[in-house]
Amino acid sequence: MLKSVPHHVAHHFEDADQEFDAAKIGMWLFLAQELLFFSALFVGYGVFRFLHPEMFLHASKLLSWKMGLVNTMVLITSSFTMVLAVWMTQMNRVRESIRLLWATAGLAMVFMVIKYFEYSSKIHHGYLPGSWFSAADAYEHLHLFFTCYFLITGLHGIHVLIGVGLILWLIRKSKQGLLHKDYYTPLEMVGLYWHLVDIVWIFVFPLLYLVG
Amino acid sequence: MASSHHIVPVKALIGTFIALLGLTAVTVLVTFIDLGPALNLVLALLIAGIKASLVLFVFMALRWDSGYNVLIVLSSFLFIALFAVFVIADFAFRDSIDPIEKQTFGLESPVKPLSEAHPYNAH
Known part of the structure; x- marks a missing residue:
């Protein structure tokens, strides 16, 4: 058993529960903002798809839905290991929690490696948008689909990498005995963030990879 | 709570x-x-x-x-729905409301010089 370091409630809170609830409201506000933030890209996607439905149908087939499916499974599994890591700490089983956090970070890296292979193949085909776009295609607006693809998955990928950083920070804190059944606020908050990254991907997968 | x-x-x-x-x-x-x-x-x-x-x-x-956190999340989804519906409706019905504006959202030339779009405004 790792030695637990007691947590001191900040002086402006009445007790640990109030401190936890305040942190949680702040986290949910941040996540609500994250959803709005991502929604701008999804609405942009909606407008382009509305204007060019056949092109989207065609362009979606240029992506590998199998890679998208594997990545969906990987990310859902990582959400599950994350929620179990929180549960283990709530049960004061910190060592198991650390192992599950490593698993979560590992799955996140598997996700990014698959993404890397996907990106290389798309860039190789000249689908990188803007002045790099060089693919000749029957649809002259093809670049719009790939603008959506790279912006949405790119912003999501940045969130995954930030998540990995936060999980490594949690592993460090757990090893120092700072997270235990009486205090696990950072673990729970990063968990919420990680699930939100999963939720965004849940919408990305059918909208980009499975248009028709 | x-x-x-x-x-x-x-x-x-x-x-x-x-x-x-x-x-x-x-x-x-x-x-x-x-x-x-x-x-x-x-x-x-x-x-x-x-x-x-x-x-x-x-x-x-x-x-x-707590219900407060549920409200935060649901209101976020509500505003996303409003955002999406109004923007898509704009693109869907712009032609029928103002025929002069037809195709000004064409993505080849999304912006027109002010003098061209509103000649009566050119000073």
């Missing part, structure tokens, strides 16, 4: 995980059934919505969280 320190039973977590994997398989399968583009999109969004709700309410424990 309800106590936030709710420990979600592990059985609920495992059940949710299996349901999410199952619904992912359903997402892929329905793509191969051609119901017409509109219905396929609605179905895809519906399944994604169910999956997102499972993550929100079980993994993120919103089901046991």
Whole structure:
């Protein structure tokens, strides 16, 4: 058993529960903002798809839905290991929690490696948008689909990498005995963030990879 | 305010995980059934919505969280819906409301010089 370091409630809170609830409201506000933030890209996607439905149908087939499916499974599994890591700490089983956090970070890296292979193949085909776009295609607006693809998955990928950083920070804190059944606020908050990254991907997968 | 320190039973977590994997398989399968583009999109969004709700309410424990946090999340989704509906409606009906504006949203030339768009404004 790792030695637990007691947590001191900040002086402006009445007790640990109030401190936890305040942190949680702040986290949910941040996540609500994250959803709005991502929604701008999804609405942009909606407008382009509305204007060019056949092109989207065609362009979606240029992506590998199998890679998208594997990545969906990987990310859902990582959400599950994350929620179990929180549960283990709530049960004061910190060592198991650390192992599950490593698993979560590992799955996140598997996700990014698959993404890397996907990106290389798309860039190789000249689908990188803007002045790099060089693919000749029957649809002259093809670049719009790939603008959506790279912006949405790119912003999501940045969130995954930030998540990995936060999980490594949690592993460090757990090893120092700072997270235990009486205090696990950072673990729970990063968990919420990680699930939100999963939720965004849940919408990305059918909208980009499975248009028709 | 309800106590936030709710420990979600592990059985609920495992059940949710299996349901999410199952619904992912359903997402892929329905793509191969051609119901017409509109219905396929609605179905895809519906399944994604169910999956997102499972993550929100079980993994993120919103089901046991305070009503205030539920309100924050639901209002976020409400505003996304408003945002999407009004922007798409703008693109869908712009022609019928103002015929002069026809095709000004054409993506080859999304912007017109002010003098050209409104000649009476040119000084």
